[in-house]
Amino acid sequence: MLKLFEYNWQVRNEWLDWCESVTEEELLKKRTGGPGGILYTLFHIVDVEYSWISWLQGKVPPHEPPFEEYATVQKLRAFSERCHSEIAPFVYGWNSDMERKILEDENSDGEAENFKYGEVMRHVIAHEIHHIGQLSVWSRELGKQPVTANLIRRGLFDE
Numbered sequence: 001m002l003k004l005f006e007y008n009w010q011v012r013n014e015w016l017d018w019c020e021s022v023t024e025e026e027l028l029k030k031r032t033g034g035p036g037g038i039l040y041t042l043f044h045i046v047d048v049e050y051s052w053i054s055w056l057q058g059k060v061p062p063h064e065p066p067f068e069e070y071a072t073v074q075k076l077r078a079f080s081e082r083c084h085s086e087i088a089p090f091v092y093g094w095n096s097d098m099e100r101k102i103l104e105d106e107n108s109d110g111e112a113e114n115f116k117y118g119e120v121m122r123h124v125i126a127h128e129i130h131h132i133g134q135l136s137v138w139s140r141e142l143g144k145q146p147v148t149a150n151l152i153r154r155g156l157f158d159e
Helices: 002-019 024-028 038-056 073-092 117-141
Strands: 102-106 112-116
Touching (some): 002 038, 024 038, 038 117, 112 117
Antiparallel strands (some): 102 112
């Protein structure tokens, strides 16, 4: 599971680099599918990962910050790095004893819900991979080569 987080973090940083070659107008443009535009989708990925893992760490889940405060590549990169530094120790400290711990939640109807920590961690991984696929489609619509989604040849398993 750790390697998939590392993969997501690596790909996310490559997408932020990719964004440097695209106009601000294109990055902010509302697109079909997904949560919004290119930059907002990257913001959404960071926010969801940070919120869920903060919650697993026993912190009060933060409210989604206003996207407008992070609506440039540089500001979003800084936000991503800050969030990463706060959650990475938890991810690197993951062990099998944590798999079945229970996270208690309340849904929008006020009903109690319980999630296993392992389920939440895998949801966070899958969530980012899903949205990275959307970015790839939008990249091609712009006539640009997307960031590779390959897990292979990223050096993640080199010792």
